[in-house]
Amino acid sequence: MRRYLFSRLRQMVPVVLGVVTVVFLLIHLIPGDPVEIMLGESALAAQKEELRRELRLDRPLAVQYGDFLLGMAKGDLGTSFRSREPVLREILRRVPATLLLSAASMTVALCIAFPLGIVSAMRQHTFLDHLCGFLAMLGLSMPNFWLGPLLILIFSIGLGLFPVSGYGTAGHLVLPAVTMGTGMAAILMRMLRSQLLEEIRQDYVRAASARGLSRRAAVVRHALANSLIPVLTVMGLQVGALLSGSIITETIFSWPGVGRLTIQAIDARDYPLVQGCILFIALCTVAVNLLTDLLYSRLDPRIRYE
Amino acid sequence: MADVKDRLASALLLAAIAAASPTGCSQRMPADSGELVIAFPGAPVSIDPRLSTDAYGTQILQMTHASLIRMDAAGNPLPDLAEGFEARSPTEVVFRLRDGVRFHDGRELTSADVRDTFAWILNPRNRSPHRSTYETIREIETPDSRTVVFRLSEPFAPFLAGMVRGIVPAGTRAAGYSPPIGAGPYRVDDYEQDTAIRLSRFEGYHGGAARIEQVVVKFLPDSNVRFLELKKGSVNLVLNGVEPDLIPAVLENGNLVMEEAPGSNVSYLGFNLRDPFLSDARVRRAIALAIDREAIARTLWKGHADLADSLLAPGFWAHDDKIPPLRYDPAAARRLLEAAGYRDPDGDGPKPRFRLTYKTSQNELRRRIAAVIQEELRQAGIAVEIQSLEWGTFFSDIRKGNFQLYSLTWVGIADPDIYHYAFHSGQTPPEGANRGGYRNPEVDRLVTEGRRETSREKRKKIYGKVQQILSRDLPVFPLWINRNILVRDRRLTGFVITPDEDYASVKEMTFRKGKEAGK
Numbered sequence: 001m002r003r004y005l006f007s008r009l010r011q012m013v014p015v016v017l018g019v020v021t022v023v024f025l026l027i028h029l030i031p032g033d034p035v036e037i038m039l040g041e042s043a044l045a046a047q048k049e050e051l052r053r054e055l056r057l058d059r060p061l062a063v064q065y066g067d068f069l070l071g072m073a074k075g076d077l078g079t080s081f082r083s084r085e086p087v088l089r090e091i092l093r094r095v096p097a098t099l100l101l102s103a104a105s106m107t108v109a110l111c112i113a114f115p116l117g118i119v120s121a122m123r124q125h126t127f128l129d130h131l132c133g134f135l136a137m138l139g140l141s142m143p144n145f146w147l148g149p150l151l152i153l154i155f156s157i158g159l160g161l162f163p164v165s166g167y168g169t170a171g172h173l174v175l176p177a178v179t180m181g182t183g184m185a186a187i188l189m190r191m192l193r194s195q196l197l198e199e200i201r202q203d204y205v206r207a208a209s210a211r212g213l214s215r216r217a218a219v220v221r222h223a224l225a226n227s228l229i230p231v232l233t234v235m236g237l238q239v240g241a242l243l244s245g246s247i248i249t250e251t252i253f254s255w256p257g258v259g260r261l262t263i264q265a266i267d268a269r270d271y272p273l274v275q276g277c278i279l280f281i282a283l284c285t286v287a288v289n290l291l292t293d294l295l296y297s298r299l300d301p302r303i304r305y306e
Numbered sequence: 307m308a309d310v311k312d313r314l315a316s317a318l319l320l321a322a323i324a325a326a327s328p329t330g331c332s333q334r335m336p337a338d339s340g341e342l343v344i345a346f347p348g349a350p351v352s353i354d355p356r357l358s359t360d361a362y363g364t365q366i367l368q369m370t371h372a373s374l375i376r377m378d379a380a381g382n383p384l385p386d387l388a389e390g391f392e393a394r395s396p397t398e399v400v401f402r403l404r405d406g407v408r409f410h411d412g413r414e415l416t417s418a419d420v421r422d423t424f425a426w427i428l429n430p431r432n433r434s435p436h437r438s439t440y441e442t443i444r445e446i447e448t449p450d451s452r453t454v455v456f457r458l459s460e461p462f463a464p465f466l467a468g469m470v471r472g473i474v475p476a477g478t479r480a481a482g483y484s485p486p487i488g489a490g491p492y493r494v495d496d497y498e499q500d501t502a503i504r505l506s507r508f509e510g511y512h513g514g515a516a517r518i519e520q521v522v523v524k525f526l527p528d529s530n531v532r533f534l535e536l537k538k539g540s541v542n543l544v545l546n547g548v549e550p551d552l553i554p555a556v557l558e559n560g561n562l563v564m565e566e567a568p569g570s571n572v573s574y575l576g577f578n579l580r581d582p583f584l585s586d587a588r589v590r591r592a593i594a595l596a597i598d599r600e601a602i603a604r605t606l607w608k609g610h611a612d613l614a615d616s617l618l619a620p621g622f623w624a625h626d627d628k629i630p631p632l633r634y635d636p637a638a639a640r641r642l643l644e645a646a647g648y649r650d651p652d653g654d655g656p657k658p659r660f661r662l663t664y665k666t667s668q669n670e671l672r673r674r675i676a677a678v679i680q681e682e683l684r685q686a687g688i689a690v691e692i693q694s695l696e697w698g699t700f701f702s703d704i705r706k707g708n709f710q711l712y713s714l715t716w717v718g719i720a721d722p723d724i725y726h727y728a729f730h731s732g733q734t735p736p737e738g739a740n741r742g743g744y745r746n747p748e749v750d751r752l753v754t755e756g757r758r759e760t761s762r763e764k765r766k767k768i769y770g771k772v773q774q775i776l777s778r779d780l781p782v783f784p785l786w787i788n789r790n791i792l793v794r795d796r797r798l799t800g801f802v803i804t805p806d807e808d809y810a811s812v813k814e815m816t817f818r819k820g821k822e823a824g825k
Contacts (some may be wrong), residue, residue, distance in 0.1 A: 030698070030699060031698065031699045031702035031703060031706075032698030032699055032701070032702045033702060033705070036701075036702075036705060036736075037698070037701075038433070038435060039433075039435045040359050040435045041705070041735070041738070041739050043435060043437070043438050044437075044438045044441070044737070045736045045737050047430070047437060047438060048736060050430060051433055054433070082351055083351070083352070084480060093499070149528075149530045149531070149534065152531065152534050153534065156534065156538055157534055157537055157538050160538075163540065164531060164534050164535045164538055164540055165524070165526060165528075165531050165535065166501060166502065166524065167498070167501050168498075168501075251527050251528050252528045252530075252531055253531070254500070254501055254524065254525060254526050254527070254528075254531070256498065256499065256500040256501050260500065261500075264500075266698070267696075267697055267698060268351070268698075269698050
């Protein structure tokens with residue numbers, strides 16, 4: 001297990017390196033001059049050149065890339081052009097909001113997906129199954145930019161239950177979490193349903209029923225655990241997407257997460273901050289994928305990591 | 307039993323919802339507690355007056371920091387920290403500070419703080435974007451704690467407009483998102499980057515304590531959310547943050563009222579004068595005549611825009627009132643194009659006289675405006691391809707001269723010296739903002755003279771001539787000036803809408819009570 005973990009961690013290095021390299025090249029290739037954005041048009045040309053030298057933007061791209069890698073190896077992600085704060089501090093300031101929203105959205109998704117997925121599979125081709133299918137379709141087809149304001153309209157304006165936007169209390173978390181969790185719930189629910197339907201038809205479920213176990217117990221205790229591996233894979237991918245932040249949801253609810261920070265950094269051509277944000281997202285994504293792989297063995301003891 | 311279970315579940319659900327909501331169903335709105343909540347369409351990048359360049363930062367600083375002088379709606383200087391100033395010569399200006407002005411921490415504001423604020427900006431190591439504004443300052447002398455003498459290397463008329471800069475205590479370092487203290491009517495209590503800033507009344511403010519005790523500025527980038535926050539009552543003042551389409555829906559709420567006043571931000575159509583088609587002034591004029599600005603202002607801006615004839619707003623002191631109007635005349639546009647040698651190959655047929663590219667930002671309304679202009683120019687025989695670009699790319703293209711037509715808005719014009727910056731032949735990027743490459747020796751001479759002349763009357767005449775020449779040459783076509791639209795809680799009074807969207811009057815605001823509020 002330890003060897004497997006080390007080998008996976010080793011594999012993560014080229015993946016993360018590849019991502020940051022591509023981002024480094026892309027952000028330098030797209031038009032837009034951070035110096036002009038920082039100093040404004042009215043600054044003197046000499047002043048702009050001075051700043052360009054100071055930020056080492058006058059150096060060849062290869063040298064800048066080398067500096068960036070060297071800094072990254074030392075744990076120094078540089079200083080944001082925009083705020084003049086260390087990039088790491090900027091990102092860490094946003095991480096709690098991102099983690100909180102991701103965890104809450106995933107909780108919402110699981111709370112919807114599991115009961116409905118199980119009911120849907122157990123009552124295949126009944127009204128309940130069709131209703132769940134319809135709800136899943138609805139959840140998938142409602143874009144966040146539409147669902148967010150709709151939820152605000154109903155629960156904030158109509159019922160006065162939650163604040164419209166902002167960050168800080170449990171009330172602020174509910175609507176963005178539901179907005180982000182709904183689409184995910186639909187995917188997980190459909191995935192769980194199809195996996196459960198496959199498992200329900202297996203002999204061991206029939207055997208469990210023959211031993212006198214109720215259908216519900218047979219499904220929940222035996223079939224469900226075996227259906228979880230593909231569901232877990234999808235969950236892992238979804239968590240990766242959640243951590244990278246949902247720009248739209250964060251914008252609608254004025255949620256100060258990493259996703260919004262990334263967009264602001266791109267707009268300002270704040271190279272160190274863009275690179276730092278992407279590094280954070282890449283690290284989170286590969287870490288969640290690794291965690292998902294490790295969880296497989298907990299769900300299915302036949303899976304061994306050597 | 308099932309009924310009891312259902313009821314219990316419902317009760318639990320309701321309790322959970324109520325617990326999740328900090329204030330429950332009977333949420334107290336900010337206005338009830340006398341708190342003013344303002345929504346901005348974006349968050350400031352910096353709220354350090356020595357570094358801030360964006361509009362949102364500037365507007366917060368108008369509430370938290372005091373400057374030597376302020377400007378009125380017409381661009382005339384008013385005293386603030388300075389009780390008066392005197393130009394001893396064209397290169398020497400003396401400011402006399404008020405007595406007993408204090409910063410938010412109780413320290414006395416002295417001439418040393420003023421000197422240090424500007425010296426900090428001028429220090430190249432501090433990378434202040436405002437350094438070029440004060441390049442002509444040769445020396446700052448402080449003979450006593452209340453007198454500041456600025457000596458300039460040459461006469462520079464826009465110097466005074468540059469004195470609208472928040473003063474911070476001497477020795478203040480730039481510290482990222484931590485706002486430095488000031489001497490304005492409100493102090494910063496809490497700043498949540500990208501979310502909100504909380505201000506509280508500074509009792510020791512030299513202009514008399516503000517009337518509203520607490521002010522919260524929320525940064526709400528989504529226009530629908532600003533609308534919904536207003537509707538709910540959790541925001542009670544929005545200036546220029548409600549889309550024209552949504553204004554009637556906002557006003558359905560009886561607690562809100564709208565006020566409108568002339569603005570100063572001029573939208574314009576920029577031409578690349580290095581382009582073979584657009585180098586011909588007749589083509590530029592034809593394009594201007596082919597665009598029905600009135601229809602666009604009436605329909606897309608819902609009447610909340612006034613037609614522009616110059617980069618200066620009509621109420622501004624240097625605006626020339628005798629600029630000949632340029633009215634929509636598609637027939638004249640076609641005649642001018644013919645005269646310029648661009649014949650329509652097939653009359654009303656699909657073939658154009660020539661093709662142009664029009665670059666604009668990704669703002670939805672700007673894209674719709676671009677589509678209307680595209681259709682109007684098509685009718686004149688000019689095929690236009692619209693390129694709607696992400697801001698960084700768009701602005702980079704404009705700066706590099708990589709465009710034919712583009713549209714942008716000039717904001718925050720405080721001095722007619724803008725004409726030097728935008729039209730002097732030596733101000734093509736990277737030096738200045740003459741992006742279209744306009745060259746006219748007469749304009750060069752006038753705008754150079756204008757920045758050295760300290761008499762306002764003489765400057766008005768100089769810039770009047772500049773505006774006349776530009777209205778003939780049309781290096782840019784001024785389109786319209788958006789009106790400033792304030793949506794506020796009916797009970798709020800005292801906010802003065804200025805053309806430059808100044809928030810300084812927040813300190814005069816108050817909540818009317820009882821019957822008064824209904825008025």
